[in-house]
Amino acid sequence: MSAVPVLEVRDLRTRFELHGGSLEVVRGVDLSLAPGEVLGLIGESGSGKTMTGLSILRLLPPNARVSSAMARFGGQNLLDLSEADFEALRGRRMAMIFQNPVGAFNPAKRVAWHLREIIRRRRGNTNGWAGAAGAALSEVGIPHPERVLRLYPHQLSGGMAQRILIAMVMALEPDLIIADEPTTNLDNIVERQIVRLFRRLRGRLNASFLFITHDMALAKILCDRIAVMYAGEIVEIGPTRELFAAPRHPYTQGLVATAMALQGRATRLKEISGELPNLAAPPPGCLFAPRCLQALPRCREAAPPAYGDGVHRVRCYLAEGT
Amino acid sequence: MTTDALLEIEHLVVSFPRRGGDWGAPRLFNAVDDVTLEIRVGEVLGLVGESGSGKTTLAKALLRLYRPSAGRILFEGTDLAPLGERALKPYRRHLQMVFQDPISSFNPRHTVAESLAIPLRLHRLCPKSKIARRVDETLARVGLSPRLRDRFPHELSGGQLQRVAIGRALILSPRLLVADEAVSKLDVSVRAQILNLLKDVRQANGLSILFVTHDLHVARYLCDRIGVMYFGKLVEIGRTEDVLVSPRHPYTQALVDTLKEDDAAIPDGETAMAPPSTTGCRYASRCAHAIARCVEAHPELVEIADGHATACWRWRELAPVEPNFDLAHER
Amino acid sequence: MTARRQRYRRLARTFLANPTAVTGAGITLVVLLAAGLGAALMPYGPGEADFFNLLSPPSWLHPFGTDSFGRDVLTRVMYGARVSLVISAAGVAMAAVLGGAAGMVSAYEGGYADLVIMRVADLLFAFPAFVLALFLMVVLGYGSANVSVAIALTYLPIFARLARNMTLLVRAEPYVEAARLMAQSTPRILLREILPNIAAPLIVQATIGIAFGIIIEAGLSFLGIGVQPPTPSLGVIMADGREYFQRGPWVLSLTGLAISVALLGLNLLGDGLRDLMDPRLRKSAAQ
Numbered sequence: 032m033s034a035v036p037v038l039e040v041r042d043l044r045t046r047f048e049l050h051g052g053s054l055e056v057v058r059g060v061d062l063s064l065a066p067g068e069v070l071g072l073i074g075e076s077g078s079g080k081t082m083t084g085l086s087i088l089r090l091l092p093p094n095a096r097v098s099s100a101m102a103r104f105g106g107q108n109l110l111d112l113s114e115a116d117f118e119a120l121r122g123r124r125m126a127m128i129f130q131n132p133v134g135a136f137n138p139a140k141r142v143a144w145h146l147r148e149i150i151r152r153r154r155g156n157t158n159g160w161a162g163a164a165g166a167a168l169s170e171v172g173i174p175h176p177e178r179v180l181r182l183y184p185h186q187l188s189g190g191m192a193q194r195i196l197i198a199m200v201m202a203l204e205p206d207l208i209i210a211d212e213p214t215t216n217l218d219n220i221v222e223r224q225i226v227r228l229f230r231r232l233r234g235r236l237n238a239s240f241l242f243i244t245h246d247m248a249l250a251k252i253l254c255d256r257i258a259v260m261y262a263g264e265i266v267e268i269g270p271t272r273e274l275f276a277a278p279r280h281p282y283t284q285g286l287v288a289t290a291m292a293l294q295g296r297a298t299r300l301k302e303i304s305g306e307l308p309n310l311a312a313p314p315p316g317c318l319f320a321p322r323c324l325q326a327l328p329r330c331r332e333a334a335p336p337a338y339g340d341g342v343h344r345v346r347c348y349l350a351e352g353t
Numbered sequence: 354m355t356t357d358a359l360l361e362i363e364h365l366v367v368s369f370p371r372r373g374g375d376w377g378a379p380r381l382f383n384a385v386d387d388v389t390l391e392i393r394v395g396e397v398l399g400l401v402g403e404s405g406s407g408k409t410t411l412a413k414a415l416l417r418l419y420r421p422s423a424g425r426i427l428f429e430g431t432d433l434a435p436l437g438e439r440a441l442k443p444y445r446r447h448l449q450m451v452f453q454d455p456i457s458s459f460n461p462r463h464t465v466a467e468s469l470a471i472p473l474r475l476h477r478l479c480p481k482s483k484i485a486r487r488v489d490e491t492l493a494r495v496g497l498s499p500r501l502r503d504r505f506p507h508e509l510s511g512g513q514l515q516r517v518a519i520g521r522a523l524i525l526s527p528r529l530l531v532a533d534e535a536v537s538k539l540d541v542s543v544r545a546q547i548l549n550l551l552k553d554v555r556q557a558n559g560l561s562i563l564f565v566t567h568d569l570h571v572a573r574y575l576c577d578r579i580g581v582m583y584f585g586k587l588v589e590i591g592r593t594e595d596v597l598v599s600p601r602h603p604y605t606q607a608l609v610d611t612l613k614e615d616d617a618a619i620p621d622g623e624t625a626m627a628p629p630s631t632t633g634c635r636y637a638s639r640c641a642h643a644i645a646r647c648v649e650a651h652p653e654l655v656e657i658a659d660g661h662a663t664a665c666w667r668w669r670e671l672a673p674v675e676p677n678f679d680l681a682h683e684r
Numbered sequence: 685m686t687a688r689r690q691r692y693r694r695l696a697r698t699f700l701a702n703p704t705a706v707t708g709a710g711i712t713l714v715v716l717l718a719a720g721l722g723a724a725l726m727p728y729g730p731g732e733a734d735f736f737n738l739l740s741p742p743s744w745l746h747p748f749g750t751d752s753f754g755r756d757v758l759t760r761v762m763y764g765a766r767v768s769l770v771i772s773a774a775g776v777a778m779a780a781v782l783g784g785a786a787g788m789v790s791a792y793e794g795g796y797a798d799l800v801i802m803r804v805a806d807l808l809f810a811f812p813a814f815v816l817a818l819f820l821m822v823v824l825g826y827g828s829a830n831v832s833v834a835i836a837l838t839y840l841p842i843f844a845r846l847a848r849n850m851t852l853l854v855r856a857e858p859y860v861e862a863a864r865l866m867a868q869s870t871p872r873i874l875l876r877e878i879l880p881n882i883a884a885p886l887i888v889q890a891t892i893g894i895a896f897g898i899i900i901e902a903g904l905s906f907l908g909i910g911v912q913p914p915t916p917s918l919g920v921i922m923a924d925g926r927e928y929f930q931r932g933p934w935v936l937s938l939t940g941l942a943i944s945v946a947l948l949g950l951n952l953l954g955d956g957l958r959d960l961m962d963p964r965l966r967k968s969a970a971q
């Protein structure tokens with residue numbers, strides 16, 4: 032990697048302070064995003080993937096404690112920044128696309144207002160904003176932009192809202208875009224249209240994406256690299272093709288197998304039996320061991336470190352010696 | 354009427370008042386618009402479509418959670434459509450449902466055991482002394498430990514709760530189980546568990562399942578036949594492999610295309626942005642192959658091959674060039 | 685059932701961790717004890733006149749002093765508190781049961797029932813509470829029972845509206861649909877599925893309602909059209925104390941103070957209960 036990474040995070044930990052104690056939902060995550068790269072963050076509910084995204088953007092409620100050994104954005108040290116400075120940086124150079132697009136809008140303001148605000152943030156003024164707004168909406172495939180500009184958020188369908196959000200992100204031209212399950216609530220056809228838009232977005236801007244999803248098939252289409260999370264940790268990270276062709280961590284193997292089975296010709300789906308560990312009182316050793324069919328005795332004693340090179344890493348004893 | 358039909362829907366219409374966008378007088382719009390189909394004994398029928406297609410409304414109307422505006426719902430010779438709550442009571446146990454979101458489908462104040470016992474008590478299917486045992490049996494049947502009987506819904510995971518939901522639906526020994534996006538809100542690994550459970554359950558009980566979903570992969574895995582809905586109309590229906598491998602309706606073709614990695618064939622625009630005409634084919638405004646006739650009148654459902662029917666004026670000309678064998682169902 | 689017991693224990697723990705709730709509960713408890721038992725523990729009767737100590741200021745013998753008849757004010761306040769509380773609680777209970785039921789039915793059935801019930805509620809709502817109560821007392825006649833009725837009618841629309849709004853939310857939940865699929869009858873659904881899930885805000889409203897009911901009763905009795913003397917109620921005692929306020933300010937002031945304390949306790953308790961309901965809902969939703 033010759034260029035300065037857009038985002039570099041080392042040992043990210045997020046803990047929630049609750050009545051009965053504390054809950055660590057992100058347990059030592061290391062991430063690095065090169066300019067223009069799309070990194071997929073895959074996991075199921077409870078994996079901590081959404082929390083990771085929110086932690087990076089500091090969008091968590093006050094009872095959350097976020098810490099990291101290092102956090103750099105385009106070379107700049109984020110940990111040194113004050114609240115105000117970080118918020119200014121975030122507003123201008125980072126963007127988040129949420130699962131529920133309608134919730135990202137101000138319900139009392141029309142679409143036009145939202146676009147105007149973004150343009151103001153980008154340029155510092157609002158000269159000619161109407162033309163730019165109309166062009167942005169057309170670019171994301173919205174017919175009759177003049178009509179849509181006058182709508183209020185509650186009048187938008189999920190697909191339309193998501194398109195408008197993407198248009199806003201395009202207008203902002205940030206360096207980092209974190210998309211959290213952006214197509215989960217959308218129908219098949221609309222979902223693929225949005226994915227197509229994402230590709231276009233990626234081509235237009237030189238932004239880096241952190242694409243958070245549970246949908247393996249989507250990740251395969253969009254992402255350059257994929258990180259698989261389980262119970263707050265990244266258990267495997269590597270180039271997309273390699274990960275799908277030869278997954279090394281048993282959990283990844285299970286996920287890939289299920290995704291492929293649904294797409295293939297199986298008559299019986301392979302299950303990953305069991306449930307997530309209780310994060311308030313995690314078992315010793317590897318967190319996936321209780322559900323792992325390939326678990327060794329040492330897996331239950333001590334948590335494995337990450338093995339591998341800078342490109343493909345696996346947090347599993349089975350990968351030792353690679 | 355075929356002899357192995359469990360439930361027959363004839364020209365079903367379910368309409369709702371919809372507020373006109375500009376302070377107009379409330380107009381009726383047909384969420385389900387003249388749909389005729391049958392569910393056979395022991396089959397899994399998939400109902401596929403996007404939001405707004407009317408698939409969920411159809412499923413709920415079938416169960417008489419809504420009152421149809423027109424049409425008949427024939428179950429064992431009786432038309433359920435005009436019946437009131439009291440008359441429906443003896444039929445209710447045969448028609449059960451598993452909902453999309455497991456958490457909200459249970460009363461948060463009832464334990465698992467209570468949720469399972471209530472239907473037994475209501476339908477007097479079981480002497481009081483045996484209820485506890487039936488509850489435990491049902492939990493075992495869906496792969497859960499009887500230790501969970503005293504838990505509250507929020508203490509179980511989505512997958513566990515959905516199993517309880519299936520157990521609750523089965524406890525009355527119904528003939529038809531409606532699964533409304535029953536796995537959409539579950540994680541991928543759990544989805545597999547639930548789908549396998551549904552397969553087993555159907556095998557063991559000779560149950561019919563109406564599986565409503567927008568996910569074609571899931572439909573392919575589970576269903577014997579698939580019906581495709583668009584804007585309240587049934588546009589295609591047939592055996593799973595026929596519909597997925599050789600779809601004959603342009604909308605079905607678009608849906609099937611989403612399964613490919615290459616998205617060049619995906620059409621632009623979406624349902625909400627292109628309000629369809631109310632007289633002609635509902636898909637005409639988005640269809641690449643629409644001709645004048647499509648806008649004038651809605652095509653009839655025409656049987657093309659054995660059991661495979663489609664509602665498109667141009668079905669002959671639009672035969673798919675390459676059948677999509679990737680999707681062939683291996684039995 | 686162990687699961688239920690666990691749940692209540694968890695509820696109790698959350699409750700005890702909330703300072704507002706504990707303070708409110710504590711004060712309310714003291715007030716209730718004073719109202720319930722206090723008078724019995726006092727050596728004086730509420731009507732017992734001590735002619736040697738007419739209108740004497742607070743002292744060890746008479747912590748709240750005596751009134752113009754030589755009656756111990758503290759004893760009278762305790763009796764009065766009991767009367768006021770009972771009247772207010774009865775009124776609020778009536779409002780909660782009738783209003784709540786009306787609201788639930790209104791929301792569940794919809795259609796004409798909803799229309800009619802809500803317009804009646806709106807009509808009652810249109811009047812400011814105290815004005816409505818005044819009007820009702822004139823129409824119904826004076827006396828303790830009618831004060832309860834007046835309080836009930838004043839609060840009816842509030843409970844009806846609250847119950848209706850909550851029911852509208854719950855009615856759309858899949859578990860209610862599931863209950864219909866099980867062929868549960870409408871009354872059963874309202875009672876077993878809906879009511880337990882809307883009870884929490886109703887209870888909070890009731891707690892606060894009792895507090896304001898006391899104010900209404902005190903106000904009406906102060907004006908002479910509520911509880912009639914010689915029955916002591918907080919308002920009656922205050923009316924008394926107002927007459928000779930210059931000579932013996934403690935009667936009015938201390939009674940007013942007693943009312944304030946009771947109100948404080950009930951309001952804090954209500955707030956605490958509301959806090960209890962809220963994060964619990966959020967927590968269980970997050971799971």
